Amino acid sequence: xxxxVLSFSEFAYLAEISLVIFMAVFLGAIVWMxxxxxxxxxxxxAQLPLDD
Amino acid sequence: xSDIQPNTETIRYDDAIVRHFSYxxxxxxxxxxxxxxxxxxxxxxxxxxxxxxxxxxxxxxxHTNAVIFAFVGNGMFAGIYYSTQRLLKTRLASDLLSKVHxxxxxxxxxxxxxxxxxxxxxxxxYAELEWPIDIAIALVWVVFGINFFWTLARRREKHLYVALWxxxxxxxxxxxxxxxxxxxxxxxxxxxxxxxxxxxxxxVQWWYGHNAVAFFLTTPYLGLMYYFVPKxxxxxxxxxxxxxxxxxxxxxxxxxxxxxHLLNSALPDWAQSLGTAFSIMLxxxxxxxxxxxxxxxxGAWHKLRTDPVLKFFVASLTFYGMxxxxxxxLSLKSVNSxxxxxxxxxxxxxxxxxxxxxxxxxxxxxxxLPRLWKTDLxxxxxATTHFWFGLIGIAxxxxxxxxxxxxxxxxxxxxxxxxxxVYGTWDEMVPALRPTYIARAVGGGLYIVGLxxxxxxxFKTWQTRGEVSDTIVEVPVRRDLSAPAGKSWHRKxxxxxxxxAMFTTVAVAxxxxxxxxxxxxxxxxxxxxxxxxxxxxxxxxxxxxxIAEGCVNCHSQMVRPFREETLRYGDYAKAGEFIYDHPxxxxxxxxxxxxxxxxxxxxxxxxxxxxxxxxxxxPRSLMPxxxxxxxxxxxxxMTNRKAGVHAMFGAPYTEGEIGAASLMAQxxxxxxxxxxxxxxxxxxxxxxxxxxxxxxxxxxxDGKGAxxxxxxxxxxxxxxxxxxxxxx
Numbered sequence: 001x002x003x004x005v006l007s008f009s010e011f012a013y014l015a016e017i018s019l020v021i022f023m024a025v026f027l028g029a030i031v032w033m034x035x036x037x038x039x040x041x042x043x044x045x046a047q048l049p050l051d052d
Numbered sequence: 053x054s055d056i057q058p059n060t061e062t063i064r065y066d067d068a069i070v071r072h073f074s075y076x077x078x079x080x081x082x083x084x085x086x087x088x089x090x091x092x093x094x095x096x097x098x099x100x101x102x103x104x105x106x107x108x109x110x111x112x113x114x115h116t117n118a119v120i121f122a123f124v125g126n127g128m129f130a131g132i133y134y135s136t137q138r139l140l141k142t143r144l145a146s147d148l149l150s151k152v153h154x155x156x157x158x159x160x161x162x163x164x165x166x167x168x169x170x171x172x173x174x175x176x177x178y179a180e181l182e183w184p185i186d187i188a189i190a191l192v193w194v195v196f197g198i199n200f201f202w203t204l205a206r207r208r209e210k211h212l213y214v215a216l217w218x219x220x221x222x223x224x225x226x227x228x229x230x231x232x233x234x235x236x237x238x239x240x241x242x243x244x245x246x247x248x249x250x251x252x253x254x255x256v257q258w259w260y261g262h263n264a265v266a267f268f269l270t271t272p273y274l275g276l277m278y279y280f281v282p283k284x285x286x287x288x289x290x291x292x293x294x295x296x297x298x299x300x301x302x303x304x305x306x307x308x309x310x311x312x313h314l315l316n317s318a319l320p321d322w323a324q325s326l327g328t329a330f331s332i333m334l335x336x337x338x339x340x341x342x343x344x345x346x347x348x349x350x351g352a353w354h355k356l357r358t359d360p361v362l363k364f365f366v367a368s369l370t371f372y373g374m375x376x377x378x379x380x381x382l383s384l385k386s387v388n389s390x391x392x393x394x395x396x397x398x399x400x401x402x403x404x405x406x407x408x409x410x411x412x413x414x415x416x417x418x419x420x421l422p423r424l425w426k427t428d429l430x431x432x433x434x435a436t437t438h439f440w441f442g443l444i445g446i447a448x449x450x451x452x453x454x455x456x457x458x459x460x461x462x463x464x465x466x467x468x469x470x471x472x473x474v475y476g477t478w479d480e481m482v483p484a485l486r487p488t489y490i491a492r493a494v495g496g497g498l499y500i501v502g503l504x505x506x507x508x509x510x511f512k513t514w515q516t517r518g519e520v521s522d523t524i525v526e527v528p529v530r531r532d533l534s535a536p537a538g539k540s541w542h543r544k545x546x547x548x549x550x551x552x553a554m555f556t557t558v559a560v561a562x563x564x565x566x567x568x569x570x571x572x573x574x575x576x577x578x579x580x581x582x583x584x585x586x587x588x589x590x591x592x593x594x595x596x597x598x599i600a601e602g603c604v605n606c607h608s609q610m611v612r613p614f615r616e617e618t619l620r621y622g623d624y625a626k627a628g629e630f631i632y633d634h635p636x637x638x639x640x641x642x643x644x645x646x647x648x649x650x651x652x653x654x655x656x657x658x659x660x661x662x663x664x665x666x667x668x669x670x671p672r673s674l675m676p677x678x679x680x681x682x683x684x685x686x687x688x689x690m691t692n693r694k695a696g697v698h699a700m701f702g703a704p705y706t707e708g709e710i711g712a713a714s715l716m717a718q719x720x721x722x723x724x725x726x727x728x729x730x731x732x733x734x735x736x737x738x739x740x741x742x743x744x745x746x747x748x749x750x751x752x753x754d755g756k757g758a759x760x761x762x763x764x765x766x767x768x769x770x771x772x773x774x775x776x777x778x779x780x
Contacts, residue, residue, distance in 0.1 A: 018566050022304050022559075029300055033293045042296075046288035048213040049279045052138035052525075 061529050064522035065137045068464055069150040071424050071520070076158060077123060078507060081413070083165075084118030091115055092493035094676070095643065096486065098666075101676035108643075108676060109602025113180040114168045119180060119405060120268065127413040129157070129196070129270045132219050134420060135279040139213045141527040145202035156192035160185060171600035172242040176257050178264050179233050179327060183244040186234040193230065193312030197223045200408055204549040210533045211419050212549060214295040218275030220553050225267035225560045232568075233260035237700070239693050243596070249701065250630025251319050254638055255311065256568060262310035265401075267560075269409055271302065276416060277345050277369070278347045284361045284419055294340055298385040301337035303559045305330050308566075312383035315392065316612040317638065318627040324385070330381035340375035345369045360435035367443060371407025375400060390465070393608055393642040395488075396457025399450045406446045406499060414438065414506060421510055425670035426518030434509045441502030449495030450577065456488035460642075464498030467615045473619055478645045482672040507511035523716050532759050581628035584754040586703035587747070589691045589713035590720040594747025596694075597740050598637070601678065608639035609648040609751065622756055629755035632703050644675060649752035656724055657731045659745045681741040686721065688714040720746055 032038070094100040094108050103109045109225040137144055144150050147319050163185050165777050167173075173180040181189070200223060204212070212220075232501030233256055236244035244702075248256050289295055311319060346369050349355075349362065356362050378400050391397060422429045429435060463481045466474040475481045587595060599602070611617050613624040625648055630636055661668050664677035664682060695713035709716065718737075724746055725737035736742045 001752050007743075022562070026300055026304065030297060033296055038293070042292040043288075045211055045213065046292040048139055048211065049135075049215070049282045050286065050288060050295070052141065 054550060059529060060526045060655055062524060063141075063143055063527055064524050066133070066144045066147060066150060067424050067522050069144065069147075069154060070134045070420065071127045072154050072708045073133065074421055074424070076154075077126040077130060077413060077417065078510070080118055080122030080126060081124060081410075082162060082500075082507070083504060084123050084497070085503060086117040087111055087118060089493060089496045089500055092489065092496050095489045095674055096493050098248035098676060099676050101189075104171075104601075104676070104678070104680045107601070108674075109605045110169050110171060110173075112602060112605045113163060113177075116178060117164050117180065118161070120264070121164075124273075124405075124409045124413065125157065125270055126445070127409075127416060128222075128268075128276070128621060129153070130420065131270065131276040131280065131416050132200070135276065136200065139209065139216060139279065140203060140207035141209050141525075142203060142206050144199060146199055147208055149199040149202075153192060153196045153199060156195065157187065160188050160192060163188070167242065171602075172374035173599060173602065174234075174236065174244065174246065174604070175599040175604050175637065176233065176246065176253075177261050179230070179257070179260060181240045183234070183236050183238050184241065186236075190227070190231060190234075191224075195225055197227065201549065201553070204529055207533070208527055208530055212552065213278070214289075214292065214299060215275040215278040217299050217552065217556070218271045218278065220549070221299070221556045221560065222267045222272040222275070224553060224557050225263060225271070225303075225307070228557075228561060229260045229263050229267065233257060235556065237697050239690055239697055242284070243690070245694075245697055245701070246635035247701075248634070248636075250633045250636050252568075253634065253636040254314055254317070254319060254630075256633045257636070258313040259307075259310040259568060262313055263307055265404070266302075266306040266309075269404065270306075273409060273412055274298075274341055276343075276412065277365075279629075280416055281345050281348050281365050284359070284365060284415070285349050285352045285355065287348055287350070287352055290344050291696060292349060294344045298337050298341040298344060300559070302334075302341070303556060304562075305334050305337060307560055307562070309334055312388070313640065314638070315385050315388040316614070317610050318625045318630070319629070328383050328385060331380045333632060335376065335380045339373060342369050342373040342376070345372075354373060358432070359417045360432055360439055361419045363436065363439045364411045364418065367439070368408050368411035371403055371411065371446070373405035375408060380657035389612070389614060390461040391457060392612075393640070394457035394461045394771065395453040395485075395641075396461065397640065399453030399457060402453065403446070403450050406442070406449065410499075411439075411442065414442070417506070417510070424514055425516075425520055427513060427516045428586065430509050430512035430516065432661075434505055438502040438505040438509070441498050441505065445495045445498030445500075445502065447495070449492050451720050452488040452495060456485050456492070459488070460485055464620070465614075467616070473616060477670075478621075479672045482674060520685070547773075569670070580631075581626060581755065584629055584631060586632045586698060586705060587750065588720055589688075589709075589717035590743050590746040591696055591750045592694055592698065592713075592747075593686065593688065593691060593717060593740075594745070594750075597681065597744045598747055599635075601681075601744075603647075604637045604639045606639075606641065607645065607647045608642050609646065610638040611646055611648045611752075617646070621646045626755060629752070632698065632701075634698065634701055644673070647748065647751055649756060651749050651751040651753040656728050656745050656749065657733055659748055660728055660733050660736070662742065663741055663744065678703065678741070680740050681744060682736055684740045686738055686740050686743055688717050691717050694719065717743070 033042070068731060090100065090106065090633040091108060091111055094111070104110065133144060133150070160181075164181055167182060167185065168180060172182050174182060179186075200219065204216070212410055235247040236245060246253050278289055278295060308330035309327050311323045312331045315324050315328065317324075346366065349366065352362075356366060381387055382397070382400060418429060451644075460481060463475050463484065468474050558709045609625075611621045611624045618624055658669060660682075662670070662675075663678040665677055665679070666673040668729075692712075692713040695703075695705050695710045699710055705713075721737045724742050725735055729735050
C-alpha cells in the first residue's frame with residue numbers, strides 16, 4: 001500500500017518548493033550580512049584566527 | 053583570601069594528537085602516492101602487473117582510498133584539531149576520544165590496505181570497503197563528531213568562526229553520505245550486496261561519490277583555508293561576509309550535483325539535468341571562496357617570494373579555482389559526451405587532488421610541524437624545491453592526461469567517410485595513448501620526489517626540535533555563553549552550535565532527499581523489460597569475481613545512446629536492464645572497452661584465452677593476466693545464501709532454485725567446461741574462471757532481447773588457439 005502510494009505520487013513539486021525555500025533563506029542571509037552595522041561585527045570575527 | 057576573580061586561566065592545547073595525525077598524513081601520503089605511481093607504470097607497460105594482488109583492478113581502489121581517506125583524511129584531522137582548539141580557546145574535550153579517533157582511523161586504513169589487494173571490495177567507487185569496515189568507519193566518525201561537538205560545547209569563544217562551520221558541515225554530511233551509501237546486506241564476514249540496484253544504486257553511489265569530493269576533499273579544506281591562510285599571511289580573511297555566502301551557497305548547492313557523473317546514461321533525464329544545472333551554479337561559490345582566499349594575501353604578496361608555505365597555499369587555491377571551473381564544464385552534456393570514461397576526468401581529479409588537497413596539505417605541514425616541534429624549518433630552499441618539483445609534476449601529469457583523454461575520446465568517435473568507425477577495435481587505439489601514459493608516470497614521479505624532499509626536510513627539522521609538549525596558553529576564564537551573539541538571526545546562529553548544525557543538516561540532506569526519493573519511488577523511472585531475468589547462480593558467482601578483481605575499474609557497463617557507441621558495442625543501455633544489479637557496475641572509466649553487450653560476442657574459448665593471456669587475443673592490450681583464476685578453486689558454499697539474498701531483493705528465484713543454487717551453478721560450470729575441453733582447453737569446471745566466463749557471456753543479453761540476428765556469429769576455432777579480435 002505504502003509503496004503503491006509512493007510509486008504513483010508526483011514528487012517533482014518537492015524540488016520546486018525546496019528551491020523557493022532555499023533561495024529565500026539564502027537571500028535572507030545575504031540581506032542580513034549586508035545590513036548597516038554588520039561590517040564592524042564581522043571585522044571582529046575575521047580577527048579570530050590571528051587572536052589565538 | 054581575595055574575592056577578586058582572575059580574568060584569565062592557563063590551559064594546554066592537545067598538540068600530541070595533531071602531531072600524530074600529521075605523521076600519519078606523511079606516511080600514508082607516501083604509500084598512497086607510490087601506489088598511484090605503480091598504477092601509472094602498469095598502464096605504461098602491463099608487465100608491471102606483477103601479481104594479482106597488485107594488478108590494476110585491485111590496486112586502484114587502494115590508491116584512491118589511501119590518498120583520499122588516509123593522506124587527506126589525516127591531514128584534515130590534524131588541521132581541524134589544531135585550529136578548533138585555538139578558535140574555541142579550549143583543549144579538545146576528551147583525550148581518550150582523540151586517541152580512539154586516531155588509532156581507530158589508522159586501523160581502518162590498515163584493514164583497507166589488507167582487504168582491497170585481497171579482492172574484498174564492494175566495488176562502489178571511494179566506498180569499496182566491505183561492511184565490517186564500513187561500520188568501523190561510522191563508529192570512528194561518530195567518535196570524532198562527539199569529540200568535536202563536545203569541544204564546541206566547552207568553548208570559551210562565543211562566536212563560531214567560519215572555519216568551524218565548514219568542519220560542522222563536513223562532519224554531518226560525511227556521516228549521512230557514508231551511512232546511506234553503505235547500506236548493504238551481508239552474506240559473509242567480508243561479502244555483502246548493496247541494498248540498492250541499477251540506476252538507484254548509481255544515483256546513490258554518485259550522490260555519495262560526488263559529495264565525498266565535496267565534504268571530504270573540499271569543505272574541510274576550505275575550513276582549513278579560512279584558518280591557516282590568514283595565519284600564514286598574518287592578515288584577516290579578505291571578506292568575512294563573502295565567507296558566509298560561500299559557506300551557505302556551497303552547502304546548499306553541492307549535494308545536488310552528483311548526477312553529473314551519470315550524464316547520457318540510463319539515469320532519468322530529469323535527474324541528469326538537475327545535476328548539470330546545480331554543477332553550473334556551483335561555479336559561483338567555488339570561485340567566491342577561491343577569490344576570498346587569494347585576496348587574503350592583499351598587501352602580503354611579496355611574502356610569496358620567500359615563504360614556501362604561502363607558495364603552496366596560493367598554488368593550491370589556484371588549482372581549486374581551475375578544478376572548480378573545469379568541473380562544471382565537464383558537467384555539460386555535450387562536453388561530457390567526449391570527456392566521460394576518458395582520462396580527461398583523471399586529469400580533472402588529479403588537478404584537484406594533487407594541486408588543491410596535496411599542495412594545501414604540504415603547506416599546512418610546513419607551517420604546522422616546526423611550530424609543534426618548537427623549532428624552525430630546516431631548509432626553506434628545500435621546501436621551495438619541493439614546491440617546484442610538485443608543480444612541474446602536476447603540470448606534466450595533468451597535461452598528459454588532458455591530451456590522452458581528448459585523444460581517446462575523439463578516437464572513439466571518429467568515423468570514416470563511409471560512416472564506419474575509423475578505430476573499429478580497441479586494440480588499434482592503445483598505442484596512441486602510450487606516450488601520455490609514460491608522461492603521466494614521469495609527472496607523478498616528480499611529485500613523489502618532492503614529497504621525499506619534504507620528508508628529508510622534516511627529518512632534519514625534527515633533529516633540531518625543542519621540548520615537544522603541549523602548547524600552554526593564557527585564555528579568558530569561562531563565562532556564560534548562553535546569551536545570543538547578536539541581534540540578527542544569523543548572528544545568533546553563529547553562536548549556537550546545535551541550531552547551526554541542524555540548519556546545516558537540512559541544507560545538506562535536502563538535495564539528497566529530493567533527488568533520491570523520486571528516483572526510488574516512481575515506477576516510471578525504471579521501465580520494466582520483460583526479457584530481463586535474474587542471473588543464474590554461476591553468473592552470480594562470476595559477477596562477484598568480476599567485482600573482486602576490480603574489472604569495473606577499467607571496463608564500463610553503460611552503452612550511451614551515441615551512434616559511435618551503439619556501432620561499437622551494440623544497443624544502448626536501458627534503465628530496466630539493471631534491476632538485478634546489486635551493486636550497479638556502470639564504471640567511470642574505459643581503459644578497456646565497455647562490456648555491457650559482450651555476452652555472446654565471443655565464444656568461451658576466446659574468453660579463456662583472453663583471461664589467461666590478454667595479449668593472445670588483443671596484442672596491444674594493457675590488461676593484466678587473470679591466469680590465477682584458472683587455478684583458484686571455485687567456492688560454491690555460499691551460492692545458496694547469495695541467491696537467497698537476491699531473492700530478498702526481488703529476484704524471482706523459487707525456493708527450489710535457492711536451495712539448489714550451488715548444484716545449478718556446478719551444472720552450468722560443467723556445461724561450459726565440457727565445451728572448452730572439446731576445444732582443447734584445460735578443464736576449468738572447478739575453478740573461478742568458469743564462473744567469470746559464465747557472467748561475461750550473460751552480460752547484456754537480456755537487454756537487447758537476444759543476440760542480434762544480423763551480427764555474424766564468431767566461428768569457433770578448430771583448435772585451442774587464441775581468436776583474433778574481430779571488429780564489431
